[in-house]
Amino acid sequence: MGAYGSVKPKAPCYHDATMSQENTLSREEWLQALRDATKREFGEATSPDLDGAQERLATALHTTMSYDLPLDEEPYFAENQRHGEADA
Amino acid sequence: MTDAELVSLSAAGAAAAIRDGKTTVTALVQALARRIEEREPQIQAWVTLDIEGALEQAGTLDAERAEGRLRGPLHGVPMALKDIFFTKGLRTTGGSKVYEGFVPDRDASSVTRLREAGAIVLGKTHTTTFAFRDPAPTRNPWNPEHTPGGSSSGSAAAVADRMAMAGLGSQTVGSTLRPAAYCGLVGLKPTYGRIGRGGVFPLSWSMDHVGILTRDVSDTALLLSVLAGTDADDATAADLGVPDYMKSLSEARPSRIGLMRGLFQRVTLLEVWAKLEETVQALASRGAEVVEVEQPSEFEAALDVQQVILASEASAYHWPTYHERPQDYRSGIRALVEAGRVLPAYAYLQALRATNHIRRAALGVFANCDVVLTPAANSPAPRGLENTGNADCNGPWSLFGFPALALPMGLSSDGLPLGAQLVAAPWREDKLIAAAYWCEGALGLRLTPPSLRG
Numbered sequence: 001m002g003a004y005g006s007v008k009p010k011a012p013c014y015h016d017a018t019m020s021q022e023n024t025l026s027r028e029e030w031l032q033a034l035r036d037a038t039k040r041e042f043g044e045a046t047s048p049d050l051d052g053a054q055e056r057l058a059t060a061l062h063t064t065m066s067y068d069l070p071l072d073e074e075p076y077f078a079e080n081q082r083h084g085e086a087d088a
Numbered sequence: 089m090t091d092a093e094l095v096s097l098s099a100a101g102a103a104a105a106i107r108d109g110k111t112t113v114t115a116l117v118q119a120l121a122r123r124i125e126e127r128e129p130q131i132q133a134w135v136t137l138d139i140e141g142a143l144e145q146a147g148t149l150d151a152e153r154a155e156g157r158l159r160g161p162l163h164g165v166p167m168a169l170k171d172i173f174f175t176k177g178l179r180t181t182g183g184s185k186v187y188e189g190f191v192p193d194r195d196a197s198s199v200t201r202l203r204e205a206g207a208i209v210l211g212k213t214h215t216t217t218f219a220f221r222d223p224a225p226t227r228n229p230w231n232p233e234h235t236p237g238g239s240s241s242g243s244a245a246a247v248a249d250r251m252a253m254a255g256l257g258s259q260t261v262g263s264t265l266r267p268a269a270y271c272g273l274v275g276l277k278p279t280y281g282r283i284g285r286g287g288v289f290p291l292s293w294s295m296d297h298v299g300i301l302t303r304d305v306s307d308t309a310l311l312l313s314v315l316a317g318t319d320a321d322d323a324t325a326a327d328l329g330v331p332d333y334m335k336s337l338s339e340a341r342p343s344r345i346g347l348m349r350g351l352f353q354r355v356t357l358l359e360v361w362a363k364l365e366e367t368v369q370a371l372a373s374r375g376a377e378v379v380e381v382e383q384p385s386e387f388e389a390a391l392d393v394q395q396v397i398l399a400s401e402a403s404a405y406h407w408p409t410y411h412e413r414p415q416d417y418r419s420g421i422r423a424l425v426e427a428g429r430v431l432p433a434y435a436y437l438q439a440l441r442a443t444n445h446i447r448r449a450a451l452g453v454f455a456n457c458d459v460v461l462t463p464a465a466n467s468p469a470p471r472g473l474e475n476t477g478n479a480d481c482n483g484p485w486s487l488f489g490f491p492a493l494a495l496p497m498g499l500s501s502d503g504l505p506l507g508a509q510l511v512a513a514p515w516r517e518d519k520l521i522a523a524a525y526w527c528e529g530a531l532g533l534r535l536t537p538p539s540l541r542g
Binding site for chain 2 (some may be wrong): 038047053059060062063064065067069074076
């Protein structure tokens with residue numbers, strides 16, 4: 001089960017070599033999606049700190065998903081990074 | 089030597105005193121045991137003490153010394169280990185109820201390296217639960233009404249309060265440098281991959297680092313020399329040559345220091361920033377070239393990106409045990425596991441892609457300076473034990489995997505330690521240690537907690 005919840009995110013759309021910022025969920029939509037998904041997964045038996053964690057994550061998700069990236073940017077896998085830098 | 093003299097020895101000083109016959113390992117462990125007996129009821133640094141085991145080991149090491157054999161550069165040096173490092177035959181709880189009875193059948197790779205160098209394990213120190221945010225009971229030796237920081241709470245308090253010569257911590261966001269700053273210590277988080285993490289409870293694999301807590305930069309260099317290198321139990325540990333970090337000390341000279349403002353100044357209390365500016369003036373007056381380096385705009389996203397990675401990875405790791413025993417998870421780590429459980433894979437991967445992008449921008453900073461300077465923590469140690477403080481000054485560097493070091497820079501108006509943070513390019517711990525050693529000498533500070541002042 002993902003954080004889609006009842007909110008269907010729009011598909012990423014690329015133009016000008018960056019991800020379009022307007023094609024992501026708002027922070028509030030992320031928060032609602034997180035709340036819906038965790039409720040389905042865990043019901044009411046959750047940590048008393050869950051609300052705060054979801055608030056933080058909603059902000060984090062909004063920032064992360066609206067971060068402009070070049071089309072060819074790959075994920076950072078730390079173990080793959082080290083050799084080139086260390087040899088340089 | 090008196091007890092006060094023995095417990096105040098640095099790691100290098102203790103090793104030298106043992107080597108030169110000025111004391112014995114047994115006398116040193118006994119002095120520390122008395123110090124712990126006196127201070128532990130108030131400070132609560134230790135989860136599990138093994139004085140009996142330490143004394144037995146001390147006897148063996150004294151016998152070897154008498155025969156002219158020294159195991160290594162830490163022969164007889166007693167240490168404190170955060171309770172997320174596996175220790176063979178000595179329980180390792182992770183600060184949790186989940187593993188309250190867990191006794192590993194092997195040592196963590198870093199613990200093996202310490203023992204092979206002659207170090208003694210005095211015991212295991214308190215950590216926030218699974219090195220996240222649920223606080224440990226440990227109090228700050230500078231003022232027991234304040235947190236020592238976390239997650240490496242017990243190791244920092246034990247080293248600051250002279251209950252051990254040095255300690256191991258860990259850092260995923262700010263868990264070594266922040267407690268170091270709060271307790272008046274030197275704290276090092278090396279480059280990601282410099283020290284193997286085999287046999288250490290993970291929190292977030294992409295950002296977990298072994299950390300070193302000492303009372304001076306020389307000891308940091310000594311410990312890093314022992315701990316750095318490959319690890320058969322950690323694929324991320326780099327198979328690279330390890331520089332001679334002790335040589336870095338003799339190469340210390342005024343550095344080109346890049347003061348970075350931006351988000352670091354924005355999140356920092358005025359009093360702390362003023363102390364940093366004062367430190368800059370002091371370093372410049374003694375020959376350092378201090379330049380202003382611009383914080384890349386990409387940094388603004390770093391702390392948020394980090395949260396997505398942390399929640400995703402911590403949830404994935406803890407899910408099997410959480411699923412079986414949710415009631416045994418404290419509220420903070422439980423909320424992280426629950427919230428992270430529903431994150432989509434594309435968000436996690438987007439966070440890793442963004443990390444690559446931000447990190448590349450961060451690398452560019454070192455074209456203009458040898459080391460970057462910021463506060464190591466945005467405030468002195470907060471009052472109360474409910475939370476372990478703010479890690480915003482450390483988080484970006486943990487995300488990037490760059491080596492960072494906390495160095496004492498003075499006291500706050502209410503007598504609590506403040507720390508500066510120096511950061512170097514990846515794999516340049518040699519440069520970082522050289523710069524820190526020079527700064528330490530230039531500032532001439534030796535912070536001593538109230539309980540040790542005559």
